[in-house]
Amino acid sequence: MRAFPSISWLLTTVLVLCPVAFAQTYPSKPITMVVPYPAGGPSDFVARQMQTDMGKSLGQPVMVDNLGGVAGALGVQKMLNAPADGYTVTLGSPLELIITPLTLSTVKYTPADFKMVGQIVRAPMVLLARKDLPANTVEELMALAKTPGAKPLSAANTGTGSMFHLVSEKFSQQTRIPLIHVPYKGGAPVITDLMGGQIDLSFAIFAGSIPGLIAEGKLKAIGLTTKDKLPTFPHLTPLASLPQLQGFEFNSWAGIQVPKNTPDAISARLNKAVYDALQNPEIRKAFEASGNTVVPPTSLADLDKQLKAEVERYQAIAKSINLQPQ
Numbered sequence: 001m002r003a004f005p006s007i008s009w010l011l012t013t014v015l016v017l018c019p020v021a022f023a024q025t026y027p028s029k030p031i032t033m034v035v036p037y038p039a040g041g042p043s044d045f046v047a048r049q050m051q052t053d054m055g056k057s058l059g060q061p062v063m064v065d066n067l068g069g070v071a072g073a074l075g076v077q078k079m080l081n082a083p084a085d086g087y088t089v090t091l092g093s094p095l096e097l098i099i100t101p102l103t104l105s106t107v108k109y110t111p112a113d114f115k116m117v118g119q120i121v122r123a124p125m126v127l128l129a130r131k132d133l134p135a136n137t138v139e140e141l142m143a144l145a146k147t148p149g150a151k152p153l154s155a156a157n158t159g160t161g162s163m164f165h166l167v168s169e170k171f172s173q174q175t176r177i178p179l180i181h182v183p184y185k186g187g188a189p190v191i192t193d194l195m196g197g198q199i200d201l202s203f204a205i206f207a208g209s210i211p212g213l214i215a216e217g218k219l220k221a222i223g224l225t226t227k228d229k230l231p232t233f234p235h236l237t238p239l240a241s242l243p244q245l246q247g248f249e250f251n252s253w254a255g256i257q258v259p260k261n262t263p264d265a266i267s268a269r270l271n272k273a274v275y276d277a278l279q280n281p282e283i284r285k286a287f288e289a290s291g292n293t294v295v296p297p298t299s300l301a302d303l304d305k306q307l308k309a310e311v312e313r314y315q316a317i318a319k320s321i322n323l324q325p326q
Contacts, residue, residue: 026086026265027060027087027269029060030060030062031055031058031063031088031089032065032089033047033051033063033064033091034065034067034091035047035064035065035067035075035090035091036067036068036069036072036073036076036090036091037066037072037075038066042205042207042208042290043093043254044064044066046120046121047064047091050274050283051064053276053280053283054273054274056276057276058269058270058273064091070106070107071096071099071104071107072092072097073096073100073104073109075090075096076090076092076096076100077107079257080109080114080259084259084261085262086266086267086270089117089256089257090114090257090258091254091255092114092254092256092257093253094252094253094314095162095252097111097114097257098310098311099161099163102314102325103160103162103323104326105325105326111311113260114258114260115259115267115304115307116255116256116300116303116306117255117257117258117271117274117300118256118275119254119255120254120255120256120274120278120287121253121254121287121293121294121295122252122292122293122295123205123251123292124206124226124250124252125203125206125224125251125252126203126204126206126210126214126221126224126236127201127221127222127224127225128194128201128202128221129141129200129201129220129222130194130200131195133200133220136222137223137237138175138222138239138242138245141153141177141201142176142244153179153180154180154182154200155172155179155180155182155199155201155203157182157184157190158184158185158187160323160326161318161326162183164202164203164204165183167203167317168202169317169320170248171203171245173320174244175244175245191209191210191213191219194219195213195219201222205252205291206291211233221236222237222239223239223242224236224238224239225240225248225250225251226238226240227240228241255274255295256270256274258270264300271299271300278297
């Protein structure tokens with residue numbers, strides 16, 4: 001008598017093969033790239049540069065969807081709420097992906113809920129000082145802080161628990177320089193008050209208008225959060241090269257994320273599309289002109305390792321200062 005496969009065997013086979021078949025036909029419709037901030041900002045700039053050439057690589061249009069709110073959490077949550085099929089992705093950064101879940105109790109997602117499929121650009125941070133601060137190096141800052149009767153230095157940030165606040169805390173811990181943390185509601189007023197001499201120090205992304213303000217003498221650069229010199233700014237000190245600041249390497253970056261359950265074949269296709277787009281010299285030129293470094297092609301496995309390392313670093317700093325979500 002001829003044997004027929006059981007119903008359970010058939011169901012199992014269908015469940016296993018369906019994702020494979022689906023991935024082979026991906027994409028068959030437009031992809032939505034959620035930018036978790038309003039149009040016109042740095043994240044939106046990256047998305048707009050990438051959308052056309054990613055679409056060419058994928059063979060489908062990539063549509064940018066700006067959804068700001070809750071420190072970027074609304075946009076990330078929209079991606080996580082969508083089916084894990086590669087048709088809704090996020091253009092994310094450390095702020096909303098890692099920092100926001102640490103600081104806001106209303107945010108219920110964690111970095112374990114998504115995976116990175118491509119990192120696009122990165123930019124170091126720079127330690128800025130008011131132009132008349134009597135210190136030009138970390139060593140001089142340390143000496144100034146130890147001067148008898150000296151007031152503690154003030155360090156501005158974009159809010160308690162923000163990326164700049166956590167980096168400032170780590171800097172204070174490693175150098176033993178006491179800092180008074182001054183939270184602001186945004187980066188623009190920080191730079192305004194730093195130029196006006198109302199505050200002493202602040203970390204900022206070394207991109208946009210910041211290099212120009214340093215070159216014009218309106219702000220003083222103590223050093224960059226890098227280990228090696230930047231070829232385009234060789235006169236700036238890499239802070240992580242100093243004995244007191246070993247391992248002090250922090251970057252802002254932008255990349256593409258999808259829900260964690262997205263099939264590997266689809267994640268790999270998006271990974272290829274990201275780095276295909278970055279082969280366009282005009283895109284690279286636009287990113288470099290804004291102070292960013294274009295990330296070389298990176299495998300999904302290496303992206304996963306990098307993201308986990310970033311998460312662990314920021315979580316460790318938050319724990320060290322007993323940061324509680326508000």
